[in-house]
Amino acid sequence: MSSIGASQRIFQLKFDPLSGNSEWVVIEEIEAPEEKQEPLLATTSYLDMLNDSRRNRAYREAINKTITRPCHVLDIGAGTGLLSMMAARAMGLQESTTSCSSKAKVSACESYLPMFKLMRKVLRANGLEKKIHVINKRSDELKVGEDISSRADVLVSEILDSELLGEGLIPTLQHAHDNLLVENPQTVPYRATTYGQLVESPNLWKLHDLFNNEAKILDGVYLAPKGVDSILHIKQQQFSMHCDAMKDEIKLLSEPFRVFDFEFWKRPESHEETEVHIEATNDGTIHAIVSWWLLQLDEEGTIFYCTGPKWISQSSSSSESKLLFPGTGDWCDHWKQCVWFLPEQGLPVCKNQSIDLAATHTETSVSYKVKIPSKKKDTDLCDWSSSDNQIFLPPERIAVYGDRRWRLSMLNAIKNSLQQKVAPMCMVVDDSLFLPVAVANLYKSSHVIALFPGLRQKGAHHLQAIASANSYTVDHIEVPQTRKQQLTLQDTHQRRIDLLLGEPFYYGTENMLPWQNLRFWKERTLLDPILSENAMTIPRxxxxxxxxxxxxxxxxxxxxxxxxxxxxxxxxxxxxxxxxxxxxxxxxxxxxxxxxxxxxxxxxxxxxxxxxxxxxxxxxxxxxxxxxxxxxxxxxxxxxxxxxxxxxxxxxxxxxxxxxxxxxxxxxxxxxxxxxxxxxxxxxxxxxxxxxxxxxxxxxxxxxxxxx
Missing domain, CATH: 2.70.160.11 (Hnrnp arginine n-methyltransferase1)
Structure with a gap:
């Protein structure tokens, strides 16, 4: 059995929110349960997942139903060891003082060291530390004869994200079937099926279509002008969201439809395509596809877990939908629904109209393309090139940049701050794409320095690409080529800064706590020596x-x-x-x-x-x-x-x-x-x-x- 001493160094990446710098720090993690520990895993989904009683019950029932004899069970991504302990109990290992059979064994692999060490504590607390073989490795690093004694008869696992595939389900299953499992193994879960539904939602539309939102605002600032609108957008992917929170603003345009089946009991394909024929149930505009998955945990198909929105069982007129999705459990955050946005303003449809949906999955994701058979133009995937200069923003940031009220507030603040200035020197210290353009557009005589600490040259390329649409020349806004910890007057052409701006927004820090945007204050402090006597800041x-x-x-x-x-x-x-x-x-x-x-x-x-x-x-x-x-x-x-x-x-x-x-x-x-x-x-x-x-x-x- 693999073992780790009472104290071991754990390397953890520590982020300094006020400087934006990251460094690896050493944490002396003590195994003794009486020692107070910092919540190293507080921002992970483990706690939420373990509090999901519906999930826990389904796994327990399926494991008890599947493991009815002594065998070798492999748990991949074991976490706290819950599924391993369920498997051990199903074979009687929990009660016996010695192994009830030489064939009865459980191997649990967990690659993340802090979680691996936590699992050992849980096993010890439940008297199973010596009954379950634990390995601190990725499953694709395991070798039969070295890490595990033989190929496993049963696979139990929970390596699923909201999209199903994002945690590497397919490559993990491929390697397991090729190297770690017997032929025709039993598995818990047995199968997963992805489903989707066409919806209309103006609020979902606002999360991705900056071009058309800006076209309606008419304030003279264009971050995604026609011709170069593909330079700034969201990623082509499904985004996990709590769609039930939006149910009152979503119009359903189809019944739920089945997309892909993924069998855990056999080796999956890395890439598959399918076409689904759908009939519209309402008039409207398809803005997005809401998707979820149904997990069948046992071979017979009696134990299920569904991540679908609650409206499926409440509003669906299809008897099949009500049978497949009898209801959902308590709110949980570890598995949500997913949203795939259709390009631009969406696709208009009429009730009873036929729609063809082409779906593709890779090893880690699912993508869609929608078309109406009788029309020539498809709502194909956007013509987004693979240019290194593209900027991908989260949907919420796209929505902010397309929000009329927010933009008006920013523009008014700039006007109020610069009303006495003739040729102001301005500096944007964060990763705002709106503020440099707004200042340059409002004050043709201004000089703007945009630091772009996270976007860097991608931000500079964006400003160059949209210059003509916003009526400024490329020399109007400057992006420093090199990053300095301390700027001097030499970097500002011997001119002091009249206006310091930030939204504040720092690229790549969307999941930070609100006060971690006070990095703006730290940046302002470092720039204090080169601020003018009456310098203003936005925000103040x-x-x-x-x-x-x-x-x-x-x-x-x-x-x-x-x-x-x-x-x-x-x-x-x-x-x-x-x-x-x-x-x-x-x-x-x-x-x-x-x-x-x-x-x-x-x-x-x-x-x-x-x-x-x-x-x-x-x-x-x-x-x-x-x-x-x-x-x-x-x-x-x-x-x-x-x-x-x-x-x-x-x-x-x-x-x-x-x-x-x-x-x-x-x-x-x-x-x-x-x-x-x-x-x-x-x-x-x-x-x-x-x-x-x-x-x-x-x-x-x-x-x-x-x-x-």
């Missing part, structure tokens, strides 16, 4: 705001683990960053979430401002307090925090829970607390005081609360 101020919320679905998915299908998992709570039932000295971590996609939610309190970040001054420690008063009676699961940006003296942009395109920070409580308005007399806490502090040396924010 950041305001940390918060409210208390009812978040039952998010709470359930992140709460402490105890018994999972008969196996003790309490030992994982600290490492996975759980909430609820925590020791006195432990707190749940901050987690980035889009609140509108977090299932059932309700705001219980007023919105408070805790503290301000003043960008007119160099970065410094900040602290503040605020009294949160409960306006609704209910159960408080935690606080939601975000930063609103004051662009100038009067223009404010919010990134709070009511806004679609930003993530907020969630701080879940140790235990849910009953709250209510004092006047109601219904009991519970009436208010709480929040105290927050920001440490500029680390970029960390801490928060304390005291209910009263």
């Amino acid at each position: 101020k950041g305001m940390l705001r918060a409210c208390a919320m009812f978040l039952p679905d998010l709470w359930r998915s992140r709460c402490c683990l105890h018994d999972i299908e008969g196996f003790d998992h309490a030992v994982v709570n600290s490492t996975l960053g759980a909430c609820g039932d925590l020791p006195a000295n432990e707190e749940a971590p901050f987690l980035p979430f889009s609140i509108w996609q977090c299932g059932e939610t309700k705001r219980l309190s007023n919105i408070v401002s805790i503290m301000d970040f003043d960008f007119s001054k160099p970065i410094s420690p900040c602290s503040g307090t605020a009294q949160v008063k409960f306006e609704e009676s209910g159960i408080c699961h935690g606080f939601v925090l975000w930063i609103d940006w004051l662009l100038d003296s009067s223009t404010e942009i919010s990134t709070g829970p009511d806004e679609r395109y930003w993530k907020q920070a969630v701080k879940l409580l140790k235990e849910p607390i009953a709250v209510g308005k004092q006047a109601t007399g219904h009991g519970g806490y009436h208010s709480t005081e929040l105290e927050a502090s920001f440490d500029p040396s680390s970029g960390d924010l801490s928060i304390k609360h005291a209910f009263s």
Whole structure:
């Protein structure tokens, strides 16, 4: 059995949000369960997945039904070892003091060292450490006769993402069938089938069609002008989303249709194509394809798990759909639905019209092409070349750039800040593509330096490509060729900066906590020596705001683990960053979430401002307090925090829970607390005081609360 000493070095990539730099750091990870651990895996989906009782029950039932005799079971991507323990119990290894049969054995491979070490703790807590053979390797590194004694009779695995294939399901199964499994093995799961549905949704359309959104705004700024609109777009891929959160703004244009079957019990193909013939059920415009998968866990087809949206069983008129998708379970975040966007403004269809869908899968993804048989023009994949100068933005950023209100706020702030300037020197310190173009368009005499810390030369190429459409010359905006930690007047042509700008937006940091965008403040501080005496900044101020919320679905998915299908998992709570039932000295971590996609939610309190970040001054420690008063009676699961940006003296942009395109920070409580308005007399806490502090040396924010 592979073993690791009581203490081992773990190398982890650490990101400094205020500098944008990454470095490998060494973490001395102690195996002793009594030692306090940092939640190394708090931002992963392990905790949410282990709290998915529907998933756990389905696997347990399928494993018990499949493993009915002593055999060799291989668990690939074992995680905490839950499936391995289920397999061991099915063969009686859990109860026996010695192996009940030489043929009964379980091998579990897990390549990620922190999770591998956590699995060993879970196995030890359940008395199975010596009954399950654990290997800290990728499955495609395993060798029969070295890592495992023989080919396995049964494969149990859970290497699925929201798209199904993104975690390497196909190459993993190919290698396993070629090298690790007996001929005609048993598998849990047995089969997976992907499904799709055609939908109309203007809000989904806004997430990808910047060209047509800009054409309607008419503010003179074009980030994706005609002719070069393919230089800035989203990736050609499926995007995972909680589509149930959008059900009221989605019009269904077809019944669910079957796309691909993937058999776990035989070697899959790396590439396949299929054509699906669909009949439109409504008039409308196809903006997207919503997809999901159905997992058949047993060979007979009696145990299923579906990731489909709830509307399938609620609104479908097809008896087959209701039979296949009898309903969905609780909200969970580890598996969502996926969205494939149709190009441009979508495809108009009429009820009963025939539609042909061509679907293709590779080893890691599924793609689609839609056409109407009687028409010549297909909604083919966009003509997006493979140029190295293309910029791929997340859908939310495309939607922001196409939002009339947001653009107007930015343009007004620029006008208000530069109204006294004749030939201003301006600098955009972040990766905003909008701000350099907006300044150059509004002030022909200005000189703009765009630093593009993440986009670099891709950003420079974009500005050159769209110059004529925005009525500026290429020498109007400058992008430094080399990146310097400290800029001097030599880099600004001996001119001091009159206006420093940022959205703030930093390329590649979409899943960061809100205050990690305070990198803008750090950048402003480094540039302090070359700012003019009356220099302005956009934004001028950041305001940390918060409210208390009812978040039952998010709470359930992140709460402490105890018994999972008969196996003790309490030992994982600290490492996975759980909430609820925590020791006195432990707190749940901050987690980035889009609140509108977090299932059932309700705001219980007023919105408070805790503290301000003043960008007119160099970065410094900040602290503040605020009294949160409960306006609704209910159960408080935690606080939601975000930063609103004051662009100038009067223009404010919010990134709070009511806004679609930003993530907020969630701080879940140790235990849910009953709250209510004092006047109601219904009991519970009436208010709480929040105290927050920001440490500029680390970029960390801490928060304390005291209910009263």
